[in-house]
Amino acid sequence: AQSVTQLDSQVPVFEEAPVELRCNYSSSVSVYLFWYVQYPNQGLQLLLKYLSGSTLVKGINGFEAEFNKSQTSFHLRKPSVHISDTAEYFCASGSNDYKLSFGAGTTVTVRA
Amino acid sequence: DAGVIQSPRHEVTEMGQEVTLRCKPISGHDYLFWYRQTMMRGLELLIYFNNNVPIDDSGMPEDRFSAKMPNASFSTLKIQPSEPRDSAVYFCASSLGQDYTFGSGTRLTVV
Numbered sequence: 001a002q003s004v005t006q007l008d009s010q011v012p013v014f015e016e017a018p019v020e021l022r023c024n025y026s027s028s029v030s031v032y033l034f035w036y037v038q039y040p041n042q043g044l045q046l047l048l049k050y051l052s053g054s055t056l057v058k059g060i061n062g063f064e065a066e067f068n069k070s071q072t073s074f075h076l077r078k079p080s081v082h083i084s085d086t087a088e089y090f091c092a093s094g095s096n097d098y099k100l101s102f103g104a105g106t107t108v109t110v111r112a
Numbered sequence: 113d114a115g116v117i118q119s120p121r122h123e124v125t126e127m128g129q130e131v132t133l134r135c136k137p138i139s140g141h142d143y144l145f146w147y148r149q150t151m152m153r154g155l156e157l158l159i160y161f162n163n164n165v166p167i168d169d170s171g172m173p174e175d176r177f178s179a180k181m182p183n184a185s186f187s188t189l190k191i192q193p194s195e196p197r198d199s200a201v202y203f204c205a206s207s208l209g210q211d212y213t214f215g216s217g218t219r220l221t222v223v
Contacts, residue, residue, distance in 0.1 A: 032210050043203060044214040051210055090155065094210060098143050099168070102155040 002027045002093045006103035013081055014111050021076040021106045023091035033074040034092040034100065035065055044090065050074065061085070086110045116215035118204050124221045130192040133218045136185055137206030141213070146179055146189050147203040149217070155203075161187065194222045 007022040025031060032051050036044040048059025055067040065076045074091060091103040117136040125131050137144050145160040159169040164181045172179070176195070181187040191198055199222050205214045 034212075036214075041219075043216040044205075046212070049210065097168075098162070098207060098210075099157055099160060100145070100205075100212065101157070104154045 002031065002095060002099075002101045004091050004093050004101055004103040006089075006091050006106050008106050009104065010107045010109070012109045012111060015083055016080050018077065018079050019081050019085075019108060021089050021091075021108070023074045023076065023103060025072055025074060025091075025093045027072075027093060027095060032094040033065075033067060034094065035059065035063070035074075035076050036090045036092060037061075038088045038090065038105075040087075047076070047089075081108075081110050083110050083112065116204055116206050116213050118202075118215035118218050120218060121216065122219045122221075124223065125194055127195055127222055128193045129222075130190065131194045131198075131220060131222075133189040133202050133204075133220070135187045135189070135204030135215060137187070137204070138208075138213055139185065141206035141208045143207040144181060144187050145205040145207070145212075146187070147205065149201045149203060150199075158189070191220075194220075196222045198222050 003026050005024045013019045034049045035047040037047050038044050047063050048057045050057050050067045058064045063078050065074055067074050086109055089106045092100045094100045119134045142163050146158040148156050158171045159179045160167055161181045177191055179189045201217045201219050203214050203217045205212050
């Protein structure tokens with residue numbers, strides 16, 4: 001069974017500072033990895049995903065993530081955050097059975 | 113495309129009543145998923161379908177929960193009878209391959 005661990009439940013950050021959200025996965029089979037963002041009272045929006053190929057994945061809104069197989073990690077980064085990046089972020093893993101398993105989420109609060 | 117459409121957006125019901133949540137997936141998607149989101153348990157997969165057939169319902173919490181997908185464009189999640197602990201946001205998602213799209217969710221409050 002797959003599982004996803006998000007290592008930080010809350011990340012406060014100042015505007016224009018960089019941010020990194022950490023995600024580790026466990027899977028013994030082929031794995032696909034995703035990052036989603038959820039704004040208050042809204043659904044889940046895909047930021048980026050890794051299926052295969054280049055380990056550095058670029059997504060929307062200036063986010064990127066790096067797949068590291070040896071460390072079983074898929075950390076999300078943004079070099080300079082905005083107030084509008086305040087949201088909850090979810091890491092998820094999938095495999096060939098098409099089920100997604102989600103981490104517990106990381107709340108990012110951007111302060112001016 | 114209008115995306116995955118869920119209705120209602122909000123539902124408030126009394127304990128013991130039947131609740132039906134509805135989902136219209138994206139046309140052409142062959143998988144449909146029902147998730148539940150709570151503060152305590154995060155995002156849990158309840159059940160998913162492939163080509164309208166239920167594949168795995170091991171996440172359905174109790175017999176009070178049931179889900180159907182009578183055709184490729186419609187699915188329901190029913191709770192009967194509802195209990196206060198069922199209060200949560202219920203998301204429907206559909207996918208084709210590894211392209212997933214989530215609906216906006218139904219916020220259920222059972223009082």
